[in-house]
Amino acid sequence: MFSILRKILIGKPLRSEQIHGEKFNVPFGLSILSSDAISSVAYASEEILWVLVPIIGLAAYNFMFYDALAIICLLLILVFSYRQTIHSYPGGGGAYIVAKDNLGVIPGLVAGASLSVDYILTVAVSISAGTAAITSAFPQLLNHRITIALFFLILLMVGNLRGVSESAKLFAFPPYLFIFAMLSLIIYGIYKVKFLGYVPSAPSNLPKQVSDITMFLFLRAFAAGCTALTGVEAVSNGIPSFKEPAAKNAIKVLILLATIIFVIFGGVSYLATLYHAVPSIDKTVVSEIAIQVFGNGLMFYVIQAATAIILILAANTAFSGLPMLLAVIAKDGYTPRQLRQRGQRLSFSNGIIFLTSAAAILIIIFRGETHYLLPLYAVGVFISFTLSQSGMVVKWYKHKQLDNKWLLKAGVNGFGAIITFITAIIIASTKFLSGAWIVLLLIPLLVFLMMKIKCHYQNVAKELKYGPDNVPDFVLSSHAVRHFIVLVESLNKAVIKSLDYAKCLSEDIVAFHVSTNQETTEKLKKKWEEYNIEIPLIIKESPYRELINPLLNYIESDEHASKRGDMITVVMPQFVVEKAWENALHNQTSMIIRANLLKHNVDGFANITVISVPYIIEETEKD
Numbered sequence: 001m002f003s004i005l006r007k008i009l010i011g012k013p014l015r016s017e018q019i020h021g022e023k024f025n026v027p028f029g030l031s032i033l034s035s036d037a038i039s040s041v042a043y044a045s046e047e048i049l050w051v052l053v054p055i056i057g058l059a060a061y062n063f064m065f066y067d068a069l070a071i072i073c074l075l076l077i078l079v080f081s082y083r084q085t086i087h088s089y090p091g092g093g094g095a096y097i098v099a100k101d102n103l104g105v106i107p108g109l110v111a112g113a114s115l116s117v118d119y120i121l122t123v124a125v126s127i128s129a130g131t132a133a134i135t136s137a138f139p140q141l142l143n144h145r146i147t148i149a150l151f152f153l154i155l156l157m158v159g160n161l162r163g164v165s166e167s168a169k170l171f172a173f174p175p176y177l178f179i180f181a182m183l184s185l186i187i188y189g190i191y192k193v194k195f196l197g198y199v200p201s202a203p204s205n206l207p208k209q210v211s212d213i214t215m216f217l218f219l220r221a222f223a224a225g226c227t228a229l230t231g232v233e234a235v236s237n238g239i240p241s242f243k244e245p246a247a248k249n250a251i252k253v254l255i256l257l258a259t260i261i262f263v264i265f266g267g268v269s270y271l272a273t274l275y276h277a278v279p280s281i282d283k284t285v286v287s288e289i290a291i292q293v294f295g296n297g298l299m300f301y302v303i304q305a306a307t308a309i310i311l312i313l314a315a316n317t318a319f320s321g322l323p324m325l326l327a328v329i330a331k332d333g334y335t336p337r338q339l340r341q342r343g344q345r346l347s348f349s350n351g352i353i354f355l356t357s358a359a360a361i362l363i364i365i366f367r368g369e370t371h372y373l374l375p376l377y378a379v380g381v382f383i384s385f386t387l388s389q390s391g392m393v394v395k396w397y398k399h400k401q402l403d404n405k406w407l408l409k410a411g412v413n414g415f416g417a418i419i420t421f422i423t424a425i426i427i428a429s430t431k432f433l434s435g436a437w438i439v440l441l442l443i444p445l446l447v448f449l450m451m452k453i454k455c456h457y458q459n460v461a462k463e464l465k466y467g468p469d470n471v472p473d474f475v476l477s478s479h480a481v482r483h484f485i486v487l488v489e490s491l492n493k494a495v496i497k498s499l500d501y502a503k504c505l506s507e508d509i510v511a512f513h514v515s516t517n518q519e520t521t522e523k524l525k526k527k528w529e530e531y532n533i534e535i536p537l538i539i540k541e542s543p544y545r546e547l548i549n550p551l552l553n554y555i556e557s558d559e560h561a562s563k564r565g566d567m568i569t570v571v572m573p574q575f576v577v578e579k580a581w582e583n584a585l586h587n588q589t590s591m592i593i594r595a596n597l598l599k600h601n602v603d604g605f606a607n608i609t610v611i612s613v614p615y616i617i618e619e620t621e622k623d
Helices: 002-010 016-021 026-033 035-088 094-102 105-137 139-161 164-171 173-194 215-229 246-275 285-294 298-313 315-331 349-365 370-376 379-398 406-430 432-464 493-505 518-530 548-556 580-585 589-603
Strands: 484-487 509-515 537-541 567-576 607-616
Touching: 026 035, 026 173, 026 246, 026 315, 035 094, 035 105, 035 173, 035 215, 035 246, 035 285, 035 298, 035 315, 035 379, 035 406, 094 105, 094 315, 094 379, 105 139, 105 285, 105 298, 105 315, 105 349, 105 370, 105 379, 105 432, 139 298, 139 315, 139 349, 164 173, 173 246, 173 285, 173 298, 215 246, 215 406, 246 285, 285 298, 298 315, 315 349, 370 432, 379 406, 379 432, 406 432, 432 493, 432 567, 432 580, 484 493, 484 548, 493 509, 493 567, 493 607, 509 518, 509 548, 518 537, 537 548, 548 589, 567 589, 589 607
Parallel strands: 484 509, 484 567, 509 537, 567 607
Antiparallel strands: none
């Protein structure tokens, strides 16, 4: 029943070589990877007004526009800087790779942790904001906003588990609908006031001015509006998701994205000054402007629907970016290896499920209220901005002899690093008591956890390493029992011990390897020949990354010596760690294999016995 439901929701498995078809072109890349940044304009102007209106009243609209101009200038700086990053690091990974390569491991992990936190917040904030747009149009749904938000979260999870191409088809159109709707609102909203002579209605709930503008207040509003810039980094993180030439396509998307943000964010901010929209819990600023521009007619609901959809789909940027980022970090051994694995539809399904779970917790804790979530937002992304740009400065300096324009490039990235660092300080200080302290505490905790994971994997690799200079205490021996199959992923001490155990009981032994990665398989074959292991190595390709069926097909084929009714012993290497939590860092495939093989005894070809040969990993003191 579960497998049928999974096939209906997620789809049929894709072959490994079909990964080349799971890429974005420019239109799809713009809609999927840029939806977060595009959607941010729907609430960035509102967040500026939340800071200014209660203090300076009507004067907020003049200073709000200056804040918007400062944010647009910062956007241009980021675009120029990230354009150079994409050229230099076309393999993706964004701030994590740049900082790790040029500043060191710890800065790289800080960038990775910062982006991870920001991506999770992106999902929670975007879906909560989209839900707020729905409840603004239909206030009777206000008490059900958490349920609505969780529904959309699960919908996005299922869409992304279906794979890149499927999610692109499902989620590509709404961002363009939002762009069209917002351009219509901006153009007609300005035309209505400037050319038709419409006089916006005076806001009835506008607070009286209680103080004058101060630099601190202006900076607080600037920090609040910087949420408009979240999502810009997603393009550089997701370069491998683009069709070739990937880097050029990513740069095109980055430039188009900047243009759209410039027009829509600037336009909405200007409309807010014209129509004097006042932020409130019940209605968004965009909805207040739209009701005055279009009235309570069709276009008002089109604006609300487009805003709600794009805000919800903004989370799709994180669903594209975070799983890939975690996979890159997992490749270096700082996050669990399961995050590197692609699922049946070639998406990083474990990362998608992790992101969904974390965002659901935030939505429930903060009750789906965007205004409570936003103080946590943008801190992490500006930390990663700063580390990325600083790393690029170091890179240009290191390679200055190879590039006669290194000083100009370093200047661009250096200026970007200074501006984003100042912005990060402003955001952290102005939002600290409102919730930014949580993020500032969480980032070092995540870095510490990543370092612990890396230490564990290093210790495991050291204990499992097998070679001429590191020969284990056991040797291959021989006794007579029939039909032993030793499962082999790579050649290490645990595998040698398993072969040794099987050799003690039988001469009829084969080593069996399921090939899901050609590079890993070639390394295994080379080592097998290098160490002159006499036991035959059977290799079976698995284009759908399955482990059970290739083994069962081999047992039932004429290639294997067994016949119906024979007893076959499958030997699985399994290493034992000292600490319980460390088990979560390793693939628990042995349990799945055991359950499927034992089930095969009921209605299958042969009697199969499964034996696990333990190899104990002892914690050793690190330098």
